[in-house]
Amino acid sequence: MLAFQAGSEEAFVKLYRLYRDRIFNFARRMLGDQAQAEEAAQDVFLKIYRAKDRYRANSKFSTYIFRVASNHCLNLLARKEHRLTDHGEMADHPSNNDDPESSASRSQLRSIIAEAVRDLPSKQAAALLLCLHEGMTYRDVAEALDTSESAIKSLVFRARETMMKKLSTQLPGAEEVAHAVQ
Amino acid sequence: MQCNECQRSMVMTHDHGGTRDPQAETHLQGCVTCQTFARNLQGLDGLLLADTPDQVRPGFDTRFFARLNEQRKQPARRWHLWHLVAPLTGAVAAGVLGVILLAGPRTAPDLGDDLEVAMHLEMLEDLEVISNLEDTEAFEILAKLDEDDLRTLLTEEEMQ
Numbered sequence: 001m002l003a004f005q006a007g008s009e010e011a012f013v014k015l016y017r018l019y020r021d022r023i024f025n026f027a028r029r030m031l032g033d034q035a036q037a038e039e040a041a042q043d044v045f046l047k048i049y050r051a052k053d054r055y056r057a058n059s060k061f062s063t064y065i066f067r068v069a070s071n072h073c074l075n076l077l078a079r080k081e082h083r084l085t086d087h088g089e090m091a092d093h094p095s096n097n098d099d100p101e102s103s104a105s106r107s108q109l110r111s112i113i114a115e116a117v118r119d120l121p122s123k124q125a126a127a128l129l130l131c132l133h134e135g136m137t138y139r140d141v142a143e144a145l146d147t148s149e150s151a152i153k154s155l156v157f158r159a160r161e162t163m164m165k166k167l168s169t170q171l172p173g174a175e176e177v178a179h180a181v182q
Numbered sequence: 183m184q185c186n187e188c189q190r191s192m193v194m195t196h197d198h199g200g201t202r203d204p205q206a207e208t209h210l211q212g213c214v215t216c217q218t219f220a221r222n223l224q225g226l227d228g229l230l231l232a233d234t235p236d237q238v239r240p241g242f243d244t245r246f247f248a249r250l251n252e253q254r255k256q257p258a259r260r261w262h263l264w265h266l267v268a269p270l271t272g273a274v275a276a277g278v279l280g281v282i283l284l285a286g287p288r289t290a291p292d293l294g295d296d297l298e299v300a301m302h303l304e305m306l307e308d309l310e311v312i313s314n315l316e317d318t319e320a321f322e323i324l325a326k327l328d329e330d331d332l333r334t335l336l337t338e339e340e341m342q
């Protein structure tokens with residue numbers, strides 16, 4: 001038993017390294033803030049650690065960890081102060097290896113996207129991000145967000161619809177967009 | 183077919199791949215609105231995916247492992263208490279496990295968390311196949327095991 005426990009400790013560190021950036025980026029896109037996202041990502045791994053012997057045996061690890069991450073971000077977003085945070089803060093934490101020009105344009109793009117994501121209902125945002133950036137199937141997203149596959153279809157559709165309207169001026173053929181999204 | 187149905191169908195195909203619903207395809211060919219929607223669907227993904235993954239700032243791992251060490255202090259106390267009752271609970275767990283695996287229903291009964299953990303650990307201790315795996319693999323596999331898998335693994339163990 002001791003050997004197994006020691007082994008699972010190592011396994012935990014490996015899983016942490018495998019999933020750290022994915023969970024952080026998911027949280028960053030959900031919360032729209034680097035510092036909050038880092039803390040949230042750490043919270044997620046601490047939760048995983050605490051519950052490491054209590055997996056639901058029939059769930060994939062990736063689905064399981066994104067379920068924990070989604071719940072955590074949704075809870076944070078449900079607290080009003082996170083909604084009211086200035087998402088422009090992203091620009092304050094550029095990565096070390098960025099040149100200033102690309103960092104500025106990336107920061108601008110991010111703040112446009114972050115604003116559009118922030119305006120979505122949180123569950124729609126989570127569903128879209130898991131689908132798009134994590135390449136998860138509707139079924140896995142449904143499991144992660146504890147809802148049905150058909151609910152996910154609707155959430156993702158409505159998220160895309162709203163984002164198209166919101167980001168209409170950024171898309172190719174911008175002038176047509178407002179007309180197309182009905 | 184209405185524009186809304188066609189657009190929903192496009193989003194589905196867009197996310198899951200596969201071929202487009204023939205009805206949606208027919209509608210799309212004659213509908214400028216949905217053609218624009220289709221272009222914008224691609225455009226939106228392009229835009230969102232331009233927000234490429236970022237990295238955590240330096241010091242992230244140090245901060246995390248410091249927090250983890252803090253947290254470790256609490257579970258350690260739980261394990262200490264746990265070891266006091268382990269022999270008894272282990273026996274109960276083994277009995278319950280036997281019932282579940284030999285004659286029980288296909289879904290596990292709603293046991294307390296500690297008993298569930300005990301059952302997992304008891305099973306894992308016996309499963310050499312797991313301990314010989316690479317740690318990450320073992321963790322991934324454990325996450326996917328269901329009752330049938332465990333039944334098969336235990337049977338194989340007994341036969342050896």
Ligand SMILES: [Zn+2]
Nearest residue numbers: 185213215216
């Ligand atoms: Zn149409």
